[in-house]
Amino acid sequence: MDFSFLPDAWQLLESVQDGEHLILRVQDQSSHRPCPHCQHLSAHVHSHYVRRPQDLALGQRPVTLLVHTRRFRCLNPACDCVTFAERWPDWLEPHAQRTCRLAQRQSQIALRVGGEGGHRLLQLLGEVTSADTLLRLLRRLPLPSFTTPRVLGVDDFCFRRRKTYGTILIDLERHQVVDLLPDREAATLAQWLQDHPGVEVISRDRSGDYARGAASGAPDAQQIADRFHLFGNIREAVETWLRHHRDQLRESPNPVPTSLVSLPERPLARPAAQPRRTTTRGRLRIVVARRAERAQRYEQVARLFAAGHTFSAIAREVGLARSTVTEWLRREGFPRRQTPPSSLTRYAPLIRASMAQREWTVTQIFDALVQQGYEGAFSGVSAYVTWLREGHEPPATADQPGLTPVREKRLGVREVSWLFTLDPDRLTPEMTRRRSLLVDRWPQGQATYALIQQLTSLLRQAPTSGSALLASWIQTALDSSMAEIQRLGRSFKKDFAAICGAIESPWSNGQTEGQVHRLKLIKRQMYGRANLDLLKCRVLLA
Template sequence: MTDLHLLPGCRIREITRPDASNIRIAAEARRRSGRCPDCGEPSHAVHSRTVRRPADLPCLGGQVRIELAVRRLYCRNPACSRHTFVERLPGLVAPRAQRTDRLATAQGRVGVAMGGNAGARMLQQIGMPTSADTVLRLVRRLPLPRRPAPRVLGVDDWARRKGQTYGTILVDLERHRVVDLLPDRSASTLADWLRRHRGIRAVARDRSTEYARGIRLGAPRAVQVADRWHLLLNLRQMAERWLAAVHGRLRRLPPILGRPDGATRRTGAFPRSPGELAVSTESRARWKALYDEVRRRIAAGEPLLTISRRMGLARGTVRKFADAESFPERAVRSPGPSILDAHIDYLEARLAAGCENAMALWRELRQRGFRGTAKQVHRWLGPRRTERSKHTPHGGGGAPSPAPSPEHNKAPVLPSPKQLAWYLTRPRERLTEEEGAAVARLEQDAEAASVAGLVRRLADLLRACSVSTTTRCGAPITTLERWLTDARKSGVAAVTTFAAGLQQDGAAVKAALTIPWSSGQTEGQVGKLKMLKRQTFGRSSFDLLRRRVLLAA
């Protein structure tokens, strides 16, 4: 039994179990002498004896309490201010501590993994009870691990309070471990850290100019590598901004019909009620007035930031209005799959046979396995009636509802700028027939076809270099230079601005095409950091959060 309770520097006299949930260990220190903690002078003179009762790790399903008999010794050094002292037991229990060192370490490790409140609840269940404040205090006492100096570093920002304050996370990409957290994302803070840690050969980062400047100042010899995923993201954002500006023109292009299969599907939304239409019309009028006011101020030479502040609009909204060729109408979404789609052919046949009773049609569909509500059938049938229903307000003898336009039912709406940007950056072979039809409709416009070609070329280059070596990727630098030349000659402002940004960050972009390092591991560590932060409901101090992240790495 004593082998289960090793107490360094002590002799176990007795082990008892007062009840099923507690174990008592009586022990005494067996050191011949002790040293004064102030002057270090050894002493054998016993002043008195005392008993300490620290808690220890649980054993056999019970909480363990040690009754430890220790001596109080005289300090015989006349120059020392301490007259007596209690002998120390390093490696077992700290002076005046209520728990052994190994129990404190175990409770601190639970706090690292779970936080204060959750850790305290867990410790209560496994026989190591303590308070949430004590758990956090023990976390702060744990020594930080010593790690070898990183050679390849990943840099990214993380939100301490989203939209307000941000920090920086540094990751060793070779060992997949967090190296440090910085309290902000400024170039000076990053440069100071890099100056204190020599030997860094490469740094993978996003497109942040602040990080680029910090790396240039702190580690001028390190190779900066722009993350390929962020390059692809910036490409999609550029395409989305341009599409938002010309979406009004592109919506007038004739559709190219395409469906993934032969099944009949709804191509238009259900008709909206008069109240919904009134709210939508009023909302559009308000935004149209704001658009006109922004355009008027821009024509008067007012800066975008000034317009944003004076009108109380977001800078992105002002920029979108400034770039738009016409008022950006709200994008109409094409309806997604519906449980009614499998029964459209049957409903069309019954409607052609003269049945315009929605409840009767719904009951028939129920017998065919339809699990939806009668309201769905009512909304489908409403615009297709040839005679007004007697249950319609102001009905009975009125004019029948106009039949739906065949073109409206068959012609798909042009997807939103965000959706179109996704289609352009995805590989062609991964597009559905409907998505391919939307891209083909877009490419009927000469300028759109030019932009779409440039977007696809760069997206294909980035994807090829992210999964292959330079040999398999071909000549990425030459291909990139050719793309930049074509982009500058395109005459599209959004494309030329994006190309100028790539040219300015040229060394890091070229490194992204030839060096395998990226920020993928860094993004994963940011996700882990968010989990630790949310365990404390975002209320932990920076010091505590940093310690938890480094100890959990």
């Protein structure tokens, strides 16, 4: 075995295999050693002892070094030191339980995958180290120094959701996390800013604490409210306002007339590249088998009930839930599956017409329905066809044999709030149509939409005269009759300078959110051990 990795001055006295363990007995050959205090060389050996550090595993075999260490007398009369132990600064630190190279590797592993993960990974590599030791090594790593950032991003992150929060500080110019703070109080941020003077721009969310902290810690710095959070505030205001006008949304827009469609002459040709589904015959076989099994169980349930067993006893015996047994017995008859989804009811005439023609398979019927605008799954059609074949009658529809007109899905408050706030150029034609349908017949909706778009386009386009336009928008909002919009105007007025910053400056918290995401990932990797010091090590160093 090659042991050339050992320091040149070391002599290998013996290598012993103890089970899986490899033990290397070594000794320093140099006759003179320097005193660590005065650097005087001494050859006067006072005593010996043995150190037992671990080293990197060799071929998955744990390695322990037995280092014969000498204690020397310092012969320099001016030195306070009487005796000293010989040292190998690059190889083995005083009192260390592992060689420097092993400690370095283990702390790097702890940095990347955490204590528990590192412990398991090292086990695979043949090095036995506890998770706690890895974390101790991690804590010992020096944190990187940083120059005070000119543009600082500030955001919060949670240690425990809704309970304890911390603050992450980012150098937005260098794309680097500079520090983590233990809470999200104004005073803590102010103190940090006072300790690190020179920050010129602070990008933050809309939290009042950060605004106050930044103002008192760095009064000369320009504050910027994050655009993402501003859009969030706007959308919230729109949502609240819409909630008070639900009746306007409830009144569904005019149904879109759909031409009555009759059955095509022949099945539609299927494109060859389409992946094959399970065959209809295969599906039917499964359906039939399941039904037979259910029928058998039902008979068993009925028999046991007639014999005077309790519901619970029957459920245990047959292997069904007690509620199912109750339901079956209450119905007095073999329980058939419930009616397939009603979304297919309006296609029932089409399905029946195609079923009447022998050569149509369920797959072809499904394709024909998709052509007519059916958006459901194949399995729904398959079940429906089976249900019709069993002799069931679909409920009558108004316009047989064609399709009934489509009644559009009503939009919810949240969906409409998006229609109000998104860039109109980015809406799909369908979204544009829905928005027009809604606001065209609703003057107040039209006015609010115009007002909101005025504000969002201001944030999106960032014109040079942004602050004047924002001031005039706030005045319009305050003069409006809508309480929610007035409230939005008041909150924007209070944070006016920072919002002007958001309009006129290129900085935002987008990058900060990315760093928070990374922090969360690291935190969750560490299970419950993500204390601030450990988290800081891994976020700043990894």
